[in-house]
Amino acid sequence: MNYSPDKQDRENGQRPPAPSPLTDAGSSPGDAGDTSFESAAGTGITDSELYYEDDDVNVDPIQVEEITQEDNDNSATNDTDVDISTHTTILNLSSLDVPASEEKSDVSEEVEEHPKEIELEEENKPTLPDKTHIKRWINVLVDGEVLDVSLEIESSTNQQNITQLKFINKSYDRSSNNFLLQSKFNQLRQTFEAKDTNAKDLIEHGTENIKRSFNDVKNSISGFANGPTEGSYTEAPTSEIDWDFWTRTVSNYGLVIEDESDELSNAISNGIPKEFRGIIWQLVARSKNKEMEDFYVQLKKEHSVHEKSIKRDLARTSFFTNIEKSKQADELFELIKCYSIFDSEVGYTQGMIFIGVPLIMNMSGPEAFCLLVALMKDYGFRELFVKDMKGLHLLLYEFDRLLELYSPLLYNHLSKQGIKSSMYATQWFLTLFAYKFPLSMVLRIYDMVITEGLECILKFAVNLMIKNENSLLRLSFDELVDFLTEKLFNIYVNEEYIEERSLEVSPSQEGRRPSFFGGVLGGTNSSKIPVRRNNSIDSISGSNYYNLNELVKDSNTINISPFELKKFEFEFEKLLKIEKQKVQKINQLQAENGQLRNEIKELEMKYSDITKEHANNVQNMVYIKVNLQECSNDIQDLEDAIAKLKQNISDYETSSTDVNSSLPSRDSVTDDERTRSGSVSLVSKNARIEDDITDLLAINAQEMEKNATLEERLRALILEEKDLKSTLNKHKKNTWFKW
């Protein structure tokens, strides 16, 4: 989402509007205008043609697949052209490992490898390597004969990347000496064009104001023409100001970029005169905006949760405390505080104070706020400070790739020593070198950054590395970190401040290096004292301490191609994605692992339950078996008893028949009676016995039944045991862990 005070304005009526914080996390210079650009492409403004820059090796060694704009007629092949360029980005990943000297041929080989059918018709080109490979490849791709899988998969994001690359590709003139300068201007113009009319009006109005103040400055200074310059951080004495040139620049920056880009680049690298430095900055950034200024005034009255931290850091930031102007100190606090409210997602991050100082020193508070907002949003500073600091990681990545290109030797040396760029360059990028180096230098860097974009900080970084290459190659880890964070700028210290120049050339002896700065910094061990803690250098000796012109000029010789940078950015995005996927995968695997561990636990519990049950069952079975034996013994006993009783009965029966048969022979009543009574007693006895028998039979039946059930149960248990055993076995087989 673009911040758009104008929209809010319409809603809020008279009240000064609340521009919404800049929320598009992935914003990079130029993204805001994607849509507008698309339409521009649609109208067929330009067409890209492939070409290869033979004479550009040291500047841009891997530009094999460079696309440039050649005519403005045909828009039909636009997409495909850039398609290839993104594709070759992938190739470059592998070619990056090759030392720069071999770069050319290697890249061409890389390209050749893929579409073999392409090589056929390429003999008649004298220059090597030949761009036609790629050109041909494009056509093949267009026809859909060669389809790269990775290209297909990412085609959706690629489409966006392509649009961006197309734009970047057209944003600068390849014959010029400063790609970034033009590219930034075009990007900013595009961002501006993408805004709605209300915002445009506001900005244009602001620009008019700036121009007016430039004229005021011009008139007032012309009055004192040739007077001595005051202030401690001036680089260009007033007398040397080329008023004609700067007036042209102010009145039409775009035209100067177009017609006099080298002059402009030169003028900027000599330092924008401090008299109107802030004016130029605002003009270039198109930052001044009345609405935003009003909003700032409002924000000043509000409270920020970060106030405490900001105050605490302000008190201990010497870069700032050395300004020694309390009014500006308050203004700086307000600036940082207001921004922390304005953009709560960023809030306050250490390092922002460093960014704010040069702004506050060159313009009013409200103007500084506008410019800060512009830098954050349109220049991508925001990405440096927002959570995860993606912008920082991107710059570090781009820095690595550039260093790898410009000095493979140094890059490898640092890699071997275990030095990562984040160990030393983080502070460069987050503070635009202000963390360790004096304001005079930072202002010059600002001149460049505002006109060329944040990426131009890479020029300084890479240049410093190259200039110190010889020294760095001799050092090992400890010394390297120290050197990289403290001593890189020493080579730009003016000779008169150096006691022993020779030391600088070969600073290999650890013991001797500290004395290098000793003379200037008051004899303390320089490895522990940040160089710019003695910011008094600024006030005492002005800009003379460092040879700033040389620094800027050297840095400017590194003509970084925005196109390459954009490709690095896409590489970075890709790596980031992969990294994120890895992390995701790890998390996923860990979650799965946790789940499996839970399952194991559950199974373990189940298993122990089963074992317990099994033991119980076995015990039961034993018990039942014993019981069974007892029961069958009982049965035997009972059967015996029954047999005995049956015997008794039959005995009685025989005896009673005997009695009956003997009765008639006796012929007496008593006998008869006796017999009767005897018979009665016998009958009753008999009945009793029969009862007994029935009882016993019943018991017998019961026992038999019991026996049967027990036997059945036994069978069931045996079956169950079998089951359990098989489940056990199964478990043992299925469980992958050892018991």
Place this chain on the structure above:
Amino acid sequence: MSFPNPVTSVKLVLLGEAAVGKSSLVLRFVSNEFQENKEPTIGAAFLTQKLTIGDRAIKYEIWDTAGQERFASLAPMYYRNAQAALVVYDVTKPASFVKARQWVKELREQASKDITIALVGNKYDLVEDDNEEDLVRKVNVEEGQNLADEEGLLFFETSAKTGYNVKDVFVAIGNKIPEATASGSDTATNQTSGEGRIDLSGGGNFNNATSGCC
């Protein structure tokens, strides 16, 4: 500078909330100095100091990290290969103690298993003259000691300003680092992987997944 014995290198990292005095502790240890308003650390700073403990020579390779939360994503790179860590808090700031607890947790989960951690309550000088009614101290010694006991940490209260206990922390760490880890200064060992990689892994929660079983 020659030592009788081979030098034991100790890779040490300082962690803790912003403005608790991490850089000041290092400055005191390394050059026995104190700066009232030490600059906030951006990114990280690297310093070394040699110390002889008994007959052992120890070289401390110290990474002093930025404390602000926003920079936390950079910290893993520094503690990943560290043998020792100083987790610093400010005895007058309870929030910094909470943060210290978090750092200890993160180290336990993500740093090397045998890392030696020292919990350090800094700014002792501010609470030295505490009287009953008006306590400047906001984190009791016991709280610190308890955390240290729970987690098996060394524990010290220090003052970078007066120098109180500062050296002791480093000596205690040195004593805890076994001689066997005398890795020399082969910082290259922790490398070889950095090829074009981006360190964003940051606070990714790798829980301590030891696959325990039976």
